[in-house]
Amino acid sequence: MSAAASDLARPRSALFSPFELRGVRFPNRVVISPMQMYLGREGMANDWHFQHLAKYAVARAGCVFTEVLCVEPRGRNTHWDLGIWSDAHVPPLVRIREFVESCGAVPAAQIGHCGGKASRQRPFDGHGPLGAADAARGEPPWTPVGPIAEPSAPDYHLPHELTVAEIAALVDAFGAGTRRVAGAGFRFLEVHAAHGYLIHSFYSPIGNRRQDGYGGDRRGRMRFALEVAEAVRGEWPEDRPLSFRLSCVDAVDGGWEMEDTMVLARELRERGVDAIDCSSRGIRGATSLANLEAARRPARAGYQVPYAEALRHETGIPTMAVGLILTPGQAERILVRGQADLVLLAREALFDPHWTLRAARELEPDAGGWDFWPPSWGWWLAQRDRIGVEPDD
Ligand SMILES: Cc1cc2nc3c(=O)[nH]c(=O)nc-3n(C[C@H](O)[C@H](O)[C@H](O)COP(=O)(O)O)c2cc1C
Numbered sequence: 001m002s003a004a005a006s007d008l009a010r011p012r013s014a015l016f017s018p019f020e021l022r023g024v025r026f027p028n029r030v031v032i033s034p035m036q037m038y039l040g041r042e043g044m045a046n047d048w049h050f051q052h053l054a055k056y057a058v059a060r061a062g063c064v065f066t067e068v069l070c071v072e073p074r075g076r077n078t079h080w081d082l083g084i085w086s087d088a089h090v091p092p093l094v095r096i097r098e099f100v101e102s103c104g105a106v107p108a109a110q111i112g113h114c115g116g117k118a119s120r121q122r123p124f125d126g127h128g129p130l131g132a133a134d135a136a137r138g139e140p141p142w143t144p145v146g147p148i149a150e151p152s153a154p155d156y157h158l159p160h161e162l163t164v165a166e167i168a169a170l171v172d173a174f175g176a177g178t179r180r181v182a183g184a185g186f187r188f189l190e191v192h193a194a195h196g197y198l199i200h201s202f203y204s205p206i207g208n209r210r211q212d213g214y215g216g217d218r219r220g221r222m223r224f225a226l227e228v229a230e231a232v233r234g235e236w237p238e239d240r241p242l243s244f245r246l247s248c249v250d251a252v253d254g255g256w257e258m259e260d261t262m263v264l265a266r267e268l269r270e271r272g273v274d275a276i277d278c279s280s281r282g283i284r285g286a287t288s289l290a291n292l293e294a295a296r297r298p299a300r301a302g303y304q305v306p307y308a309e310a311l312r313h314e315t316g317i318p319t320m321a322v323g324l325i326l327t328p329g330q331a332e333r334i335l336v337r338g339q340a341d342l343v344l345l346a347r348e349a350l351f352d353p354h355w356t357l358r359a360a361r362e363l364e365p366d367a368g369g370w371d372f373w374p375p376s377w378g379w380w381l382a383q384r385d386r387i388g389v390e391p392d393d
Pocket of ligand 1: 034345
């Protein structure tokens with residue numbers, strides 16, 4: 001498939017309008033959000049990861065993100081996370097990147113470090129801290145690291161409190177991971193700085209009560225995020241865009257608030273960050289989604305869109321909206337109302353990998369016909385339409 005073939009002839013919808021960040025052109029606004037599969041060994045991507053991401057690119061998503069690639073082994077959630085701490089991780093990622101790009105989608109990677117949330121079982125294995133029974137099956141626990149020696153959820157492992165020298169080494173690890181992602185040819189990079197992971201645990205007053213230069217007031221707590229941004233931007237090519245995923249609010253008393261996010265986003269922009277991916281929560285508990293589940297009430301569709309909207313309006317920074325974006329109409333409204341520049345799908349893409357193709361048929365009745373589908377599929381579907389089908393009863 002050529003890149004040109006992925007553009008609709010005359011897009012009328014906002015969802016299928018192209019978008020540009022630095023030198024990179026997104027053929028449409030549909031982005032597949034990072035989704036950990038928990039199926040890697042020694043941090044290596046394999047055929048499962050390839051097919052997981054390839055199918056969204058075939059189905060014409062404008063941009064496809066890898067799951068979070070951990071910048072050091074201690075920064076993995078589980079033994080099954082993907083890594084970018086060694087050159088050995090690069091070749092299977094190149095294969096994914098090449099295929100995604102060949103479909104006309106922007107190949108994107110997310111890098112991160114899960115800090116105090118490391119050394120856990122996979123969600124579908126219990127999501128608890130690794131223990132003796134896990135060690136007996138070949139998954140021994142390790143000591144996580146964080147800004148303070150305090151578990152991020154009840155009965156999680158006690159993290160090692162990072163020294164200033166160790167913080168500097170981690171900033172370097174983000175730089176080295178970025179160098180590998182750039183070498184692998186990805187066009188868009190995101191730093192995972194949300195969900196209670198390492199960077200979020202530094203800027204959140206719940207996660208960080210250090211008294212040195214990496215803690216204390218907001219400036220001190222933001223320092224690690226800003227140093228990572230500088231290191232990453234220093235390694236990431238000028239003509240490729242960079243985003244940060246933030247937990248815009250902790251949604252916990254005394255936690256990080258939207259006004260703090262405004263300040264951090266402006267500082268990140270000064271350091272060459274081009275967009276903010278607006279997520280929330282996760283500073284305590286297993287995940288940000290687990291926080292919602294624990295609240296024991298239904299989550300609202302698009303529950304995080306107001307963060308993307310507020311940030312975009314107040315700072316002018318391009319934003320990415322994520323969280324229970326379900327229908328093409330909802331995605332279209334987010335863009336038309338100017339609430340975000342890109343819309344991200346995670347679970348709805350798991351439910352319907354052809355979401356983008358379906359959205360085009362719904363929003364672009366003239367231009368979004370079978371021509372938009374990969375010819376190997378679309379030609380046959382168009383033929384079936386030409387023939388027509390009589391009901392069988
Ligand atoms: C299977 C799965 C794995 C996820 N892995 C990541 C990840 O690697 N990095 C990340 O920032 N968010 C991760 N998330 C969060 C999603 O990217 C997204 O922000 C969240 O699921 C809300 O969007 P949704 O309602 O469309 O699912 C994951 C979510 C799911 C369902």
